[in-house]
Amino acid sequence: MELRTLRYFVAVAEELHFGRAAARLHMSQPPLSRAIKRLEADVGALLLARSPAGVTLTPVGRVLLDEARALLDRADLVRDRVSAAAGPATLTVGILGDGTDPGISALAAAHRRGRPGIDIRVRDTDLTDPTCGLRAGLVDVALTRGPFDETALTVRVLRTDPVGAVLRADDPLARRARLRLAELSDRRWFRFPPGTDPAWQSYWHGGSAREGPVVRAVQECLQAVLWNGTVGLAPLGHEPPAELAVVPLVDMAPSRVVAVWNEGDTNPLIRSFVETATAVYRR
Amino acid sequence: MELRTLRYFVAVAEELHFGRAAARLHMSQPPLSRAIKRLEADVGALLLARSPAGVTLTPVGRVLLDEARALLDRADLVRDRVSAAAGPATLTVGILGDGTDPGISALAAAHRRGRPGIDIRVRDTDLTDPTCGLRAGLVDVALTRGPFDETALTVRVLRTDPVGAVLRADDPLARRARLRLAELSDRRWFRFPPGTDPAWQSYWHGGSAREGPVVRAVQECLQAVLWNGTVGLAPLGHEPPAELAVVPLVDMAPSRVVAVWNEGDTNPLIRSFVETATAVYRR
DNA sequence: CGACGCCGATACCCCGTGGGTATCGTTGCA
DNA sequence: TGCAACGATACCCACGGGGTATCGGCGTCG
Numbered sequence: 001m002e003l004r005t006l007r008y009f010v011a012v013a014e015e016l017h018f019g020r021a022a023a024r025l026h027m028s029q030p031p032l033s034r035a036i037k038r039l040e041a042d043v044g045a046l047l048l049a050r051s052p053a054g055v056t057l058t059p060v061g062r063v064l065l066d067e068a069r070a071l072l073d074r075a076d077l078v079r080d081r082v083s084a085a086a087g088p089a090t091l092t093v094g095i096l097g098d099g100t101d102p103g104i105s106a107l108a109a110a111h112r113r114g115r116p117g118i119d120i121r122v123r124d125t126d127l128t129d130p131t132c133g134l135r136a137g138l139v140d141v142a143l144t145r146g147p148f149d150e151t152a153l154t155v156r157v158l159r160t161d162p163v164g165a166v167l168r169a170d171d172p173l174a175r176r177a178r179l180r181l182a183e184l185s186d187r188r189w190f191r192f193p194p195g196t197d198p199a200w201q202s203y204w205h206g207g208s209a210r211e212g213p214v215v216r217a218v219q220e221c222l223q224a225v226l227w228n229g230t231v232g233l234a235p236l237g238h239e240p241p242a243e244l245a246v247v248p249l250v251d252m253a254p255s256r257v258v259a260v261w262n263e264g265d266t267n268p269l270i271r272s273f274v275e276t277a278t279a280v281y282r283r
Numbered sequence: 284m285e286l287r288t289l290r291y292f293v294a295v296a297e298e299l300h301f302g303r304a305a306a307r308l309h310m311s312q313p314p315l316s317r318a319i320k321r322l323e324a325d326v327g328a329l330l331l332a333r334s335p336a337g338v339t340l341t342p343v344g345r346v347l348l349d350e351a352r353a354l355l356d357r358a359d360l361v362r363d364r365v366s367a368a369a370g371p372a373t374l375t376v377g378i379l380g381d382g383t384d385p386g387i388s389a390l391a392a393a394h395r396r397g398r399p400g401i402d403i404r405v406r407d408t409d410l411t412d413p414t415c416g417l418r419a420g421l422v423d424v425a426l427t428r429g430p431f432d433e434t435a436l437t438v439r440v441l442r443t444d445p446v447g448a449v450l451r452a453d454d455p456l457a458r459r460a461r462l463r464l465a466e467l468s469d470r471r472w473f474r475f476p477p478g479t480d481p482a483w484q485s486y487w488h489g490g491s492a493r494e495g496p497v498v499r500a501v502q503e504c505l506q507a508v509l510w511n512g513t514v515g516l517a518p519l520g521h522e523p524p525a526e527l528a529v530v531p532l533v534d535m536a537p538s539r540v541v542a543v544w545n546e547g548d549t550n551p552l553i554r555s556f557v558e559t560a561t562a563v564y565r566r
Numbered sequence: 567c568g569a570c571g572c573c574g575a576t577a578c579c580c581c582g583t584g585g586g587t588a589t590c591g592t593t594g595c596a
Numbered sequence: 597t598g599c600a601a602c603g604a605t606a607c608c609c610a611c612g613g614g615g616t617a618t619c620g621g622c623g624t625c626g
Contacts, residue, residue: 001362002285018603031585033603041554043362044401045369050603052593063368067361074357078350079284079326085346086328118327271324301574314614316574321612333574335622 001042003075006068008035012048013065016055083118090119091269094132094139107143111276118269126216128192130200134262141270143277145235146256147199152263156274158281159257161235164246166221174245181251187231188212190224203253204233257281284325286358289351291318295331296348299338366401373402374552377415377422390426394559401552409499411475413483417545424553426560429539430482435546439557441564442540446516447529449504457528464534470514471495473504486536487516540564 011021012032022029040047047061057065093108108120123139125132132142134153146155165184167174173183189205190212205211212230215221224230234246235255259274294304295315305312323330330344340348376391391403406422408415415425417436429438448467450457456466472488473495488494495513498504516535542557 001358002287004285019601027584028586029603030587030605031583033605035584037551037604038554040551041558042551043365043369044372044552044555045365046551052602055603060365060369064361064365067364071354071357071361074354075284078347078354081350082326082328082343082347086326086343089327266329268320268323268329269327271320272327275324302572310613311615312574313576313616314612316576318613320575335573338574 001039003072005035005039005042006072008032009039009047010065010068010072012036012055013057013061016057018055089269090121091141091267091273092121092123092139093273094123094125094134094142094144096125096127096130096132096142096144107277107280110280111273120273127218127221128196128216130197131260134260140261140265140267141273142260144258144260146258147203148197149199150260153260154263156259156278157256158259158277160254161257162248162254163233163235163252164248166232166234167245167247169243169245171245174247176247178248178250181249184231190215190221190230190232192216203255284322286355288318288322288325289355291315292322292330293348293351293355295319295338296340296344299340301338372552373404374424374550374556375404375406375422376556377406377408377417377425377427379408379410379413379415379425379427390560390563393563394556403556410501410504411479411499413480414543417543423548423550424542424544424556426540426542429541430486431480432482433543436543437546439542439561440539441542441560443537444540445531445537446535447531448514448516450514450528450530452526452528454528457530459530461531461533464532467514473498473513475499486538 008021008025011025012018015021015024018033018036019029022032025032036048043060043064045060046058047064049056049058108122112118112120123132130142130144130146130148131153132144133139134142143158165173165179173179188211191205191214192201193214193216213220213224215224221232221234224232233249233252259277261270261274291304291308294308295301298304298307301316301319302312305315308315319331326343326347328343329341330347332339332341391405395401395403406415413425413427413429413431414436415427416422417425426441448456448462456462471494474488474497475484476497476499516532542560544553544557
């Protein structure tokens with residue numbers, strides 16, 4: 001008789017309809033049926049009378065509905081009290097590059113919702129440090145992209161995006177369905193400043209020879225493409241501005257969106273945040 | 284934050300020692316450590332201060348300990364109230380052969396403990412019906428041994444016992460460490476009355492040719508061996524009476540202890556009983 | 567002062583369960 | 597009598613909770 005199961009039961013008992021209850025619980029109907037059946041075996045009594053006409057509560061079910069509601073309320077209270085006792089905690093999350101990934105604010109909101117009383121501070125950094133100041137201790141967790149030097153860091157992959165070349169919309173190659181890196185080797189490529197993580201650096205400059213301007217932020221990259229005739233790389237999936245085009249590259253390893261934290265950091269908020277991040281990115 | 288996890292936490296918080304808490308919870312220490320760590324991530328705060336000197340509750344841990352105890356008490360109350368609402372229910376359990384298996388009474392007690400208010404009625408039957416009257420509806424669930432005709436029955440295996448030959452202690456073969464069925468083929472074997480389940484019948488009479496007396500109960504089997512010079516089979520594991528010896532048989536399929544109920548019987552008490560039976564027999 | 571022992575953490579494996587999709591069976595209704 | 601609705605069933609996959617083996621840190625003791 002776990003709390004989750006009781007939440008399921010309350011949902012069914014309130015909807016009096018397995019399908020609707022399943023929808024409300026964001027799951028499908030069969031596992032819900034099974035869970036209720038297990039609960040019935042557990043308490044040793046039928047809780048719901050199923051008939052094609054509809055679902056009804058049995059007398060025992062009615063009792064359990066009241067009791068379960070009370071217990072679940074109580075459980076929420078426990079959460080709140082513990083949160084209150086824990087006091088205001090802050091978690092500093094580092095994100096990369098001008099907050100361009102629209103998912104991140106949603107994620108912060110989701111985490112805040114599930115865990116009120118925790119102050120999430122977002123630190124938006126430029127592209128020169130893919131770990132967003134993790135090593136310097138400026139940040140507890142980083143939501144960022146690979147690849148970078150991972151020593152002494154723990155990495156959790158959230159998603160992988162294929163990568164495309166960013167070109168001016170009027171570039172002759174912009175209409176191509178896909179490209180190979182070699183076709184762009186004669187272009188100028190922007191670089192990151194010296195001292196930038198080598199793995200990161202070499203990934204994003206596409207391995208080409210002709211160096212271009214040094215950039216630090218997403219906006220600078222776009223400007224460089226627009227005005228300097230350079231080429232850049234970008235993960236697919238975001239709609240590019242009208243003046244630009246992103247053409248998939250067939251021979252470029254996909255870019256991984258990751259959550260990273262310092263290895264051995266025992267702050268439980270990190271684990272918790274990473275879990276919700278994983279959940280949010282999964283769907 | 285499920286109830287099970289909270290029970291774990293309470294155990295650790297009371298023992299202030301992961302190893303002892305794990306023992307109390309009948310589990311090993313690593314999963315317990317992990318569960319507590321998950322709980323800490325879940326509530327977003329450290330609950331226990333681990334130092335080699337020992338484990339201490341953090342302030343947040345102290346709050347959660349109180350809250351968790353209250354919640355768990357409340358959950359027990361829910362159980363009780365639902366049981367009370369369900370009213371007195373009875374479950375008739377059939378067991379085979381003079382209640383000789385010492386585990387069964389313990390199991391009935393365990394089930395009664397976990398589920399007060401349910402009247403467990405044990406029906407002890409003779410050896411002529413391995414299903415203990417399940418088909419006749421005399422019994423809701425049978426704790427018995429295979430093999431038997433399983434059509435329209437659902438079977439859950441609880442344990443398997445190797446089988447030995449039951450001999451008089453002064454029998455020349457009684458001192459042997461193990462035997463083969465062929466070495467006993469010239470003995471008289473007892474039979475069950477006509478009409479007994481064929482699979483059951485043929486299993487226990489060892490496939491030999493010389494027929495012996497007809498028996499119905501365990502006591503009769505023993506008497507037959509003692510006075511009639513017959514041979515019988517018995518699962519190993521029980522200590523035989525002094526005048527008898529049980530010698531392992533190498534070429535006899537082991538005997539399965541099973542819980543059986545009528546296929547499609549939706550009585551939730553059956554499921555519940557079978558679960559505790561599985562748990563009890565597992566250790 | 568080094569070897570040992572205690573104890574929680576970590577690594578790794580395996581099975582059970584919780585989730586999913588596809589399909590069935592029953593029943594009320596058109 | 598065919599159909600639509602809906603819960604049950606069958607099956608599959610992945611994660612989590614359980615296990616064992618081992619590590620690492622820190623006291624203790626010879």
